[in-house]
Amino acid sequence: MKITLKKYIPYLVLAIMLVWHTVTKAQEQRFPRPEFEGGYTFPEHQFQYQRGPLWEYMDAAVLVLALSAASWLALKKRSRQGLIWLSVFSLAYFGFYRQGCICAIGSIQNVSLALFNDDYSMPFSALLFFAIPLLFALLSGRVFCAGVCPLGAIQELTGFRQVKVPRKVEGILSAIPFVYLVLAILFAATKSQFLICRYDPFVGIFRIDAPYTMVIFGSLLLVTGIFVNRPYCRYICPYGVLQNIFSRFSVRHLTITPAECRNCRLCESGCPYDAILQSDPDPAKKRPKRSWKESVLYFLLIPVMAASLAVIFYNLAPSLAIVNDDVKLAREIRLEKESGIKAVSKAAVAYFESGKSEKELYDEEQLIIGRFKKGAPWIGIFLGLSLGISMFRLTIRKIRTDYEPDRGRCYSCGKCFRYCPVKLNT
């Protein structure tokens, strides 16, 4: 008899504990701390700390040095070779050593989160990584893209062939970064998620460890990049949009020719990014007559576009809000209450466990949707202005006597140097 009882003791204990569990779930401290007789002292757990913030300032110092080197190599030394070696260094340091998470592209979101939320204060290093490359863009063009950004560097070093993308396709695809940028800012400002970090394609390569989706995305981009150079920079990178805008107003910029352009047309095919603005050989002769009415029309279209996109984005706001986890959860719970579709997601399970009231959840949902509605028109205005201005720019024509890089789109990579027959005797 005794033996059979002993056999069931574990089950009995378990049953008692299960009952206990249901009664006193919130109270975890069930058993008193034992009184040890043998003078036992519990081991002290050694928690380890991260490398100090001082190192992040070293990263910032390396960034400034690398940017200065890139400016010097691109503008003064005019050395493509040097820029390639700088890319190798940046890839090794910011990519593989710092594992890609001290990143100017991602810092857009920290800035956005800090600007629109009072309970987040951004790390100083993130601000430095956001501002310094833009400052350099104002001084000397997109030298950050040329050889400092690890994402640009990995593509720069793997772009072996040059396939030109048709102008129209290029034009349409290069609108994607604008949309990506404004969505990333909106999602970060509403504390929904960090879109850019989530879809960073190369950080998995830097860590040599990634989910398979990131591996597929990253390697697809790299394979594409062999032929269509720098696909991430051109068609995805949201920081490139800021670099593009800032670089247009740069004090100095890389030039194709070291001296005077001879209009020999040799560099025309030299740029894989189609960022060389062609010179007009004889402006007096071959200039098509352009009507100023067209320019005025497109100029007037700018505010119209901004307004209409603002309206469109305002109406899209509730749909965009679905990226927020709380909104998603609230919709799931509402669906369960209204149409009986059972909420089975882990967030729903955690919500039921937390004992939060439904009203709280729905109030929060409305609050977040309200924030989306507040922010969405502004991103619509930005998109409309960008689109309108770029269309307006097509109608005005600048007479060029030289071949020069398009300051917005030129990555200052220096590929065009070797196409120019003009050499300086030094």
Add this chain to the structure above:
Amino acid sequence: MEKDGNRKGTRREFVRSAGKLIIAVPVLSLPVILAKKMDVKGYVWQIDPYKCTSCEQCKTACVMTPSAVKCTNAYPMCGYCDFCPGFLRQGAKKFSTAAEDQLCPTGAIKRIFVEEPYFEYSINEKLCDGCSKCVKGCADFGNGSLYLQIMHNLCVNCNQCAIARICPSDAVIRVPAEEPYLRKELKKEPKEPLPRHNLTQARFKNNRLPGS
């Protein structure tokens, strides 16, 4: 013609310099605005053990393999149970250290005899993959002394923590870098429930164990 071009040139130059000014003003003022909202020391990610529901996603969501999330034992809270619900599998026939009786799939929990009838349980962090099976066991049936923490010797401090993104109970939060661990045994009772999105964790701040 030349005169015309010249005039246009100056206008263009004016537009360009005006544009430069327009761009430069926000660029220079942005750091000033952000200076107020800046923390020199920065943040790291950490799991709030009181929000964690041990859903087992920390094991797979982390960008590191194995996860930077590890289990840790808050010894001042531990009951030193012989029947440790974090160590033994539920439904185990014997209370032995045999692999089939252990709850931990990687055998990362080490059991050392202290004195009758108490055992000390420690975590081998090299083996632990942060699956939180033991955490759930301990929280459900024991004292809740086993809890998960992001180990900062392993964490690469992503800008957006991949675990925080999918954590169903928003337990992964930003904490000040100088206090990177939210140690369960050091918790002060909160006077009122903290807001859902609080990013700095006041209730864990600046409290150390007596004598440590």
